[in-house]
Amino acid sequence: MQFDPPKATASDEQLLPLVDIILMLLIFFMLAGTLVASDPLQVNPPDSASETHVNERELVVVLGQNGELAFDGEVLDRQTFELVLKERVASAPEAQFWLKADAQADSNDVIVVMELLREAGVERLELLTLQKTDQENP
Amino acid sequence: MAAATPTRLARPRRRRSLIGLTPLIDVVFILLIFFMLASNFLRWRAIDLSAPVRAAATVPVEQDVLKIEILMDGMTIDGASITMTQFDQQVSDRLAQDRDLTIVIQPDVGVPLQRTVSTLDRLRSLGASKLNLVRDPQAAGL
Numbered sequence: 258m259q260f261d262p263p264k265a266t267a268s269d270e271q272l273l274p275l276v277d278i279i280l281m282l283l284i285f286f287m288l289a290g291t292l293v294a295s296d297p298l299q300v301n302p303p304d305s306a307s308e309t310h311v312n313e314r315e316l317v318v319v320l321g322q323n324g325e326l327a328f329d330g331e332v333l334d335r336q337t338f339e340l341v342l343k344e345r346v347a348s349a350p351e352a353q354f355w356l357k358a359d360a361q362a363d364s365n366d367v368i369v370v371m372e373l374l375r376e377a378g379v380e381r382l383e384l385l386t387l388q389k390t391d392q393e394n395p
Numbered sequence: 396m397a398a399a400t401p402t403r404l405a406r407p408r409r410r411r412s413l414i415g416l417t418p419l420i421d422v423v424f425i426l427l428i429f430f431m432l433a434s435n436f437l438r439w440r441a442i443d444l445s446a447p448v449r450a451a452a453t454v455p456v457e458q459d460v461l462k463i464e465i466l467m468d469g470m471t472i473d474g475a476s477i478t479m480t481q482f483d484q485q486v487s488d489r490l491a492q493d494r495d496l497t498i499v500i501q502p503d504v505g506v507p508l509q510r511t512v513s514t515l516d517r518l519r520s521l522g523a524s525k526l527n528l529v530r531d532p533q534a535a536g537l
Contacts, residue, residue: 272416276423283427290434303509304440306516311439356444360509364465364502365534367511371444372530383441386512 296357297327303360305386311355314385316345318374320358324366339373346378357385442515444528461489465502465514486521497525504531 293314298321319327326338333341346352354374358367367384374382464471471477472485489496498518502511511528518526 272420276416276420279420279423279427283423283430286427286430286434290430290436292433293435303512305442305512306520307440307442309441309443311441314439355441358508360512361507363504363534364506364508364511364528365504365531367508368502368528368530369534371528380445382444384444384512386440386442388438388440389516 294330297330297332298325300357300359301361302357303386304389306389307386309383311383311385314355316349316352317355317357317385318342318370320356320362320367320370322359322361324363326370335373339377342374342377342379350378351380353381353383354379355383355385442512459493460497460499461486462499462501463514463518465500465506465510467503467505470514483517483521486518486523490522494522495525496523497527498523499527499529501529501531504534 296317296319298319300319300321317328321327326333326335328338328341329345356367356370356374358370371382462473464474466476469476469478470482472482477485486498500511500514500518515526515528
């Protein structure tokens with residue numbers, strides 16, 4: 258009666274709370290996080306005080322820090338970009354486009370891309386930003 | 396009694412080892428690490444660019460227009476350079492005269508996007524609604 262028989266199986270049973278917590282964490286990350294395909298360019302978007310939320314993002318034009326363009330998961334030069342863009346606009350004329358530009362990119366490059374998109378026939382365009390954290394003003 | 400106890404204990408142990416908890420934990424751990432690394436919690440916001448883009452080509456000249464230039468080291472309003480405190484004051488004054496004042500924002504070559512976006516934010520918080528982004532004529536393009 259002095260030896261404790263349950264101890265022999267305890268190693269397994271002690272793992273159960275651990276498994277519980279891990280499952281809980283797993284479910285949390287599955288539900289709370291969003292899985293998004295990573296961009297071909299490293300981009301740190303600017304932050305803004307805008308209150309417009311964005312959920313689904315399909316047609317995203319990425320503009321890198323030094324003016325590199327990427328669309329549809331590929332880095333493109335300007336000519337190819339215009340061609341690809343024209344095809345996409347022709348197949349979906351009313352589509353909403355998003356522009357994801359680096360915070361350090363030249364503003365004029367961003368405006369050039371805006372003009373490019375407009376020439377290609379894009380009617381609806383939004384600039385993607387992150388929610389503003391407390392920071393200094395311009 | 397002493398002989399019965401070990402046999403009764405041995406059975407559940409053998410049944411559990413048939414499935415095995417350790418592989419389950421391994422798989423769950425791997426899934427957990429995958430979701431931790433792959434998911435992101437960024438809070439995305441958007442600024443509508445459609446209207447300013449469309450308006451940028453046809454800025455009416457005769458109408459009352461406030462032109463703001465963002466320079467590398469400051470700003471100008473209608474050509475006169477200005478400090479940040481004067482900026483708020485002047486823009487509010489102009490907006491008080493005309494609620495529908497069209498504001499044209501022209502960032503200088505090399506001004507990072509963050510400053511332009513912050514300026515747009517600031518103007519919008521002052522109550523401006525008609526904001527147009529215009530390219531610097533000297534900008535070379537991509």
